[in-house]
Amino acid sequence: MTRQELLQKSASLLGRFAYEVRVSNALGLFDINTIAEDLLVPIFATILDCPNIQNQNRIQMNYPAVDLGCSVSRISIQVTSDASSSKINETLEKFQSHGLDADFDRVLVYVLTERQRSYNSKALAATVAGLPIEFSISRDILDFHDLAQLIGELSNEKIQQVCDLLEGEFKKADANAKFRAELDAFLNVSGQKIEDEKRTKKYIPSVFVETSGTKEQMRFFAHPMFFHRKIDDALSRFSLEQFNELLRLAQIDEVHGDLPSLASLPAPKDLPDLRNRLTAQLEATTRLKDRVSVFSWYGEREERYVPKDYLTGYWTVFRHNVESNGSGVHRSLDEITDQINLALAKIFLVTGMAGQGKTNFVCDLVENQFRKFEIPTIFIPARKLNDFHGSNRIQDYIANNRFAPETRDIHELLAVFDEVAKECGKPFILAIDGINEVGDLDGFVSELRVFLDALCQYDFVKVIITCRNEFFDHKFAGVFEPEFANHLHRVQDLRNEMSEDNKTRLLRSYLDHFQIDVGLSSSAKEFLKNDLILLRIFCDIHEGKSIGDVPEIYKGDLFEAYLTMKIKEFPVSLQRVALASIYKICAGMLESGEFSQLQLDGFEGAEIEIVEKLIGEDIILRRELPTTGLASIGIENISFTYDEMRDFLLAHFVVFELAANAPEKVDQLFKAVTVWPIYEGFFRYAYVLARKNNCDGVIRSCEAFDDFDQHYLNNLELLSVDVQTENDVSRVRSLLRSLRVVNDIHHLAWTLFRKRDEAAPLNVQILADHLADLDDAALEKFVKAMFSSEHGYIDDRWKDRVSHLLKSLLGLDDDQQLGLGIPALAVALYFVPFARWDEREATKNLFSRRADEPVFRDAVSMCNQANSDSVRACKAEISGEQALA
Structure with missing residues (x-):
């Protein structure tokens, strides 16, 4: 190529660059100005012969006055699309006020679009005159025309370097534009992967029941531009009025924080604007939470409010009310900060046991939720990464899509996705399902760490990851904590996030999908509702069958x-x-x-x-x-x-x-x-x-x-009726007499209480017989253990649990109460003395009212054998009420 051709080419490329900046700025897309700073570094390094020039904003965020600088040649450059005199004047004033003449002997202003024909501002002239360095308005304000003239002074080799730099940038820009034009086709390929999951029955849409709590969290994470309004709503409703009234009564200074004003901030124009807005809201909310925490039972602070000596009397009177109200305020602030953190989070991690619905959850999100809101998403079944080798499997998987952008490394790829996100106002999401299914786990651990590190550098690219618990604990926990803790939201068990209604609907959906006609007992329903992989196995075994009533389900029988x-x-x-x-x-x-x-x-x-x-x-x-x-x-x-x-x-x-x-x-x-x-x-x-x-x-x-x-105790419920013998009865009776550990008593008692089949050797009758042998002190100790939490005794909350059980009995209809059977109803009577007054009296009234019915009559009669005075008194009261009737 001749010199003339090289010069024409370089001028043409510089002109195109200036034109694209002008068009982008007209559309309100100013990120190109920042991108231009990095592009101009090697160009100015070549044209001005200062190879040490660098982007000052990469050294120090928001570096004053200038964007580029060289410590060797001592040349600095301000890059701007604003060609006005006031902008030039502002740059020079900042240069002087920050003492940059100590670092640089020359300052240039490069106008990305086109400089003015003349600069006649008196203010600018005065500023130039007062500069400690020489500045020429005609020489030191440049645009692409001036660069073309400077390029004309270079050797052919250097002109070629400039052309190559600009061509490379435009080639990448053109490829990205092509990708954006084909974005729908690119995302449709990801949608086809969902269809693959359906064909292999890893995703069965008809049996998916969403976890409402997790879905709500996902809304803030995946579409903050839309759902941030719920944060605004919570902020606008927040009030310190009642809390401050209590502080005034306790002679304590009020706590101030105007959170409702944060809800009335200007509506965000785009994702960067939203991010700044959320960050400001988070900082204000966190500051307020720190001030409230000294009056709260919650929070991470160990210190608590300590009054001055002369105010201790007030504090003694108002302390409980202040701390109670303060805890409520703290809890409200926690909920708001949780929502904001979700909106700002980069990683949404879902862990759980095998077969607990993680794939169904992610596939439903991508297919129904994200598609509905047009959130750009790539779905990656992690097992498919096994088809690629090397240390960039995630990038290679994406690049295997024929519509994928042409990128050299993960940063270029994420930068493209980040731009797409900013253009559409929604995060770009990568959903990677089942990272435990990558075969080279050790290698993938390192790869995932590098990938997440890169992803967290791009504000609007996010990732959803699922993993089985045991693999996460042993392989991946160190990847996420503590390095990415501030970017992470984790759901540890989808099953725990599901309401009981949702679990019931899920069970019904499975049975309907697999066309199973079955009558499940309450315990069988609970068994299947709380383990999805066992539910799937149960349905695979019985697909298309009518199997009648199923009182109990045993895991071993299912597996066999x-x-x-x-x-x-x-x-x-x-x-x-x-x-x-x-x-x-x-x-x-x-x-x-x-x-x-x-x-x-x-x-x-x-x-x-x-x-x-x-x-x-x-x-x-x-x-x-x-x-x-x-x-x-x-x-x-x-x-x-x-x-x-x-x-x-x-x-x-x-x-x-x-x-x-x-x-x-x-x-x-x-x-x-x-x-x-x-x-x-x-x-x-x-x-x-x-x-x-x-x-x-x-x-x-x-x-x-x-x-x-x-x-034996831990696995008693696995002994099916056909293998139970009188030896088991003797062993269980012996265990009931000898057990001393609260959790063991709790486990055995409830195992027996749930066994209502009176034809089986092991049933609730054994529990009733044991309770009959206990005197008042021993009975209270046993019932207390039975109704204790897994953490042991906490005050007398166990009595609340006794009351709750009796309340559930009272809530059953007549037939359901009869269906419990005589021994179970008798056991309920042994609990009555330890319930709260309302449930105690209501239960006695129930037995009195229905005392003529054989089941209730026989249940009361069983208490004739009771050694407990309180149980006998309860029984006598029931019988006495019957006589009066």
């Missing part, structure tokens, strides 16, 4: 039925191989003492085929890749998806295979098992399976343990 069903899905020729393959996995884990994963290097072709099918369903088995990241079959690792099913299958192998074919190994195994992480789960199912299948050797091994009684 599911295993049987899965094995029968294989061709007959492979069914025995299928079970043997699962047993082979179990044997390998027990021999190695490693229960999180197992190598498949010793597996044959048919066994591999079976394992691959089970992995594909992701209920029994899941794939694990070794830390090297290689995916060859010879070194591939697998693990059981669900820890409790793993423990069941290990026990199944021991009871049905090892005990029959190598009993000596059973003894060795039981000697080693106490130090293994699977100890409790394995023991549970080994004992239950041995009882069901009369495997005496395993039963003896279990019962030989010193802590057998504790295991």
Whole structure:
């Protein structure tokens, strides 16, 4: 290219740059001015021959007067799109007032668009005259025409460098413009990934029931421009009037903080404006919360208000009211700051057990919520990252979309997404589901840390991440804490975020979707509502069936039925191989003492085929890749998806295979098992399976343990009716008499109370008989333990729980009360003396009113055996009321 062609090209590129700045500024898009500062650094370095020039704003935020500077050549440059005399004057005044002549001998003003033809301002002339350095209005105010002239003085090589710099920037800008034009197509590819999740039944829309609390949190996180108005509403309703009235009465200075005024700040024009607004609201709210915390029972502050000596009398009188009201104020401020922090957060982390609805939650968000609000989102099933190698799998996955922007690294990619977010006024969200499913976990931990570090540098790009609890605790916890703690919001268990109504709707949705006709007892409903993976297994087993009434559900029975069903899905020729393959996995884990994963290097072709099918369903088995990241079959690792099913299958192998074919190994195994992480789960199912299948050797091994009684107590509810014997009755009666630990009493008592099947050896009658043997002191101690929280006794709140139980009895209709049965109603009478007055009297009235009905009459009669004077008095009062009637 000739010199003339190079000069024409450079002038044309400089002109285009000035034109695009002018157009962007006219549209109110001023970020291009900031971008221009970085672009101009290498251009001025070439044109002015000062290779050490740098962006001063990268050294110090909002560096005064100038944007670029070189400490060697001592040249400084202000970059602006404002060509007015007042802007030039302001720049020079700031240069002088900040003493920048100590650092620079020359200041240039570069106008991004086009300089004025003349600068005749008297104020500007006066400022120039007073400068400690020389400044020429005609020489030192530049635009792209002046740059073109300076470029004309360069060598061909340097002119080419300038052209390459500008062409590279425009190429990137053009690629980004192309991406924006194809943004819908790009996002649609992500939507297709949701359809993949449906086809594999990882996402079943018809059984999704949203967690309302988490959905509310997500609103602030994902669409702050819309939902910040709820923050404004909370601020406008906030009042310190009542709190300050109490402070005045206690002779304490009032607390001031005008939060309602923060709600009337100008409406945000864009995301940067909103971010500044939220930051100001957060700072004011946090300051106020700190002042209130000394009068609150909450907060992180250890100090509490201490009155001056002469005011202690006032404080003694008003302290409780002040602290009570202050705690309410603090709680309100907490709710507001939580909402603001959510709006500002960068990372929304959802953790939980396997099969608890994390994928359904994220897929529903992307498909329904984000699509509705047109929030730009990329959905990434983390298992798909296994198809990419290297340290940039997230970027590589995104780049595999044919509509993806052309970027060299993660920062360029995030910068594009950040610009998209600012243009549409909504954050750009990456949703990465199931990071525990990335095979090279150790490598991905480092990769995720680098990715999050980059993401947190871009204000309007956010990420939603889901992970199984055990993987998060062991692999990823260190990634998020403490480095990203200020950017993070974590939901630790979606199930806990769901209301009881939502859990009930979810259960019904599952049964409807799988077309199951069943009558579930209340305990069976609770069992399924509180473990989604067990609900899924239950529905897979019974799909399309009518199974009648189900009074109890036992995990072991579910696991065994599911295993049987899965094995029968294989061709007959492979069914025995299928079970043997699962047993082979179990044997390998027990021999190695490693229960999180197992190598498949010793597996044959048919066994591999079976394992691959089970992995594909992701209920029994899941794939694990070794830390090297290689995916060859010879070194591939697998693990059981669900820890409790793993423990069941290990026990199944021991009871049905090892005990029959190598009993000596059973003894060795039981000697080693106490130090293994699977100890409790394995023991549970080994004992239950041995009882069901009369495997005496395993039963003896279990019962030989010193802590057998504790295991027996913990797993009593797993003993189904068909294996219960009179020996169990004797053992339970003995435990009731001997237990001293509150939590053990609590557990056993409630286990028996829930067993209403009077035909079963273990039922609530055993509890009623035990209560009858206790005198007043012993009965109160037992009931207190039964109704204590997991933290033990706290004042007399246990009596509130007794009252709550009786209130629930009173709330049942007549048939439901009769359905409880005689022993359960009798047990309720043993609780009556310890309830609050309202429930105590109402319960006695209930029994008196219905005393002619056989069930109620027999329940009262059972109390004839009571050793407790208070219970006998209660029974006499009920009978006496009957006589008066």
